[in-house]
Amino acid sequence: QVQLVESGGGLVQPGGSLTLSCAPSGRIFGPYAMAWYRQAAGGQRERVVQITNGGTITYADSVKGRFTASRDSAKSTLTLQMNDLKPEDTAIYYCNVPRSPYSSELWGQGTLVTVSS
Numbered sequence: 600q601v602q603l604v605e606s607g608g609g610l611v612q613p614g615g616s617l618t619l620s621c622a623p624s625g626r627i628f629g630p631y632a633m634a635w636y637r638q639a640a641g642g643q644r645e646r647v648v649q650i651t652n653g654g655t656i657t658y659a660d661s662v663k664g665r666f667t668a669s670r671d672s673a674k675s676t677l678t679l680q681m682n683d684l685k686p687e688d689t690a691i692y693y694c695n696v697p698r699s700p701y702s703s704e705l706w707g708q709g710t711l712v713t714v715s716s
Contacts, residue, residue: 601623601624601625601626601627601705602623602624602625602705602707602708603621603622603623603624603694603695603696603705603706603707603708604621604622604623604624604707605619605620605621605692605693605694605707605708605709605710606619606620606621606710607619607620607710608692608710608711608712609711609712609713610713610715611684611712611713611714612714612715612716613684613685613686613714613715613716614683614684615684615714616680616681616682616683616684617681617684617712618678618679618680618681619635619678619679619681619692619694619710619712620676620677620678620679621633621635621676621677621678621694621707622675622676622677623675623696623705627675627696627701627702627705628701628702629699629700629701629702630652630653630699630701631652631696631697631699631701631702632649632650632651632652632696632697632699633649633650633670633677633694633695633696634646634647634648634649634650634677634694634695634696634697635647635648635668635677635679635692635693635694635695636692636693636695637688637690637691637692637693637712638690638691638693638709639687639689639690639691640690642690644693645659646659646695647659647662647666647679647692648662648666648668648679649697650668650669650670650677652674654670656668661687662681662688665681665682665683665684666679666680666681666682667679667680667682668680677694679692681712684712684714685714686714686715687714688712688714689712689713689714689715690711690712691709691710691711691712692709692710692711692712693706693707693708693709694706694707695707
């Protein structure tokens with residue numbers, strides 16, 4: 600079973616920046632999208648950004664202009680550059696590969712981002 604391995608979470612002050620990365624531990628078959636979700640304490644999991652295999656990027660309104668997502672040329676590693684972080688960005692961030700005709704849905708283990716002074 601392929602796993603999604605996340606890295607880059609941590610503690611940052613408001614206005615600071617962090618970069619999250621996600622890479623599969625093995626091969627994922629077929630074209631696939633990748634996404635970042637987040638879940639704050641006591642809240643529901645929400646999608647932050649999705650990148651399709653073709654490169655179309657969709658951001659949540661709450662992060663537009665502050666977060667930038669990208670995939671490497673092999674389309675296997677997903678990176679999320681987060682700038683101008685706010686306390687409300689505090690959450691566990693999860694990497695996701697949506698279900699497709701070629702692959703089951705995959706989730707990473709989550710990485711904690713804390714924005715606090």
